[in-house]
Amino acid sequence: MEENSKVTPTEVKGWNWGAFMFNWMWGIGNKSYLPLLVFIPLFNIVWIFIVGAKGNEWAWENGDYKDVATFKAVQATWNRAGLVAFVVAIIGSLLYFMFIGIIMSLVVNSLSTSGY
Incomplete structure (x- = not known):
C-alpha cells in the first residue's frame, strides 16, 4: 500500500x-480551501483555471487517500461530472x-418593415 505523503506523485498531477x-464545492469536498478564492470578483476568472490545473495536487496533499488508485477513482467522478457540466454550459x-x-434579427426586421 502506497502511503500518502506531502510529495505529490506525478500520476496524480493533471487537469481536473x-x-x-x-471549484468551491470541489474544494470543500476535498479539504482544499484555496478554491474558495473564486468568490473574489474578477480574480475568479483567472483563479478557476488555476484550480483546474492545480486541484489534483491540492486534493492529494490535503486528503487522506490510502493510494493513488483510490485517489484517481474519487477524482474520476469529479472529472466526469465537471466535463458534463462544461459541455452543457x-x-x-x-x-x-x-x-x-x-x-x-426579428426585432430589427420588424422595425425596418414598419417604417421606424
Missing part, C-alpha cells in the same frame, strides 16, 4: 474538470446566443 467547474451558451441573435 470537477475542480474547474465546481457550452451548449447552453451557444443556444442562448443563437436565441438572442434570432430575437434581435
Whole structure:
C-alpha cells in the first residue's frame, strides 16, 4: 500500500474538470480551501483555471487517500461530472446566443418593415 505523503506523485498531477467547474464545492469536498478564492470578483476568472490545473495536487496533499488508485477513482467522478457540466454550459451558451441573435434579427426586421 502506497502511503500518502506531502510529495505529490506525478500520476496524480493533471487537469481536473470537477475542480474547474465546481471549484468551491470541489474544494470543500476535498479539504482544499484555496478554491474558495473564486468568490473574489474578477480574480475568479483567472483563479478557476488555476484550480483546474492545480486541484489534483491540492486534493492529494490535503486528503487522506490510502493510494493513488483510490485517489484517481474519487477524482474520476469529479472529472466526469465537471466535463458534463462544461459541455452543457457550452451548449447552453451557444443556444442562448443563437436565441438572442434570432430575437434581435426579428426585432430589427420588424422595425425596418414598419417604417421606424
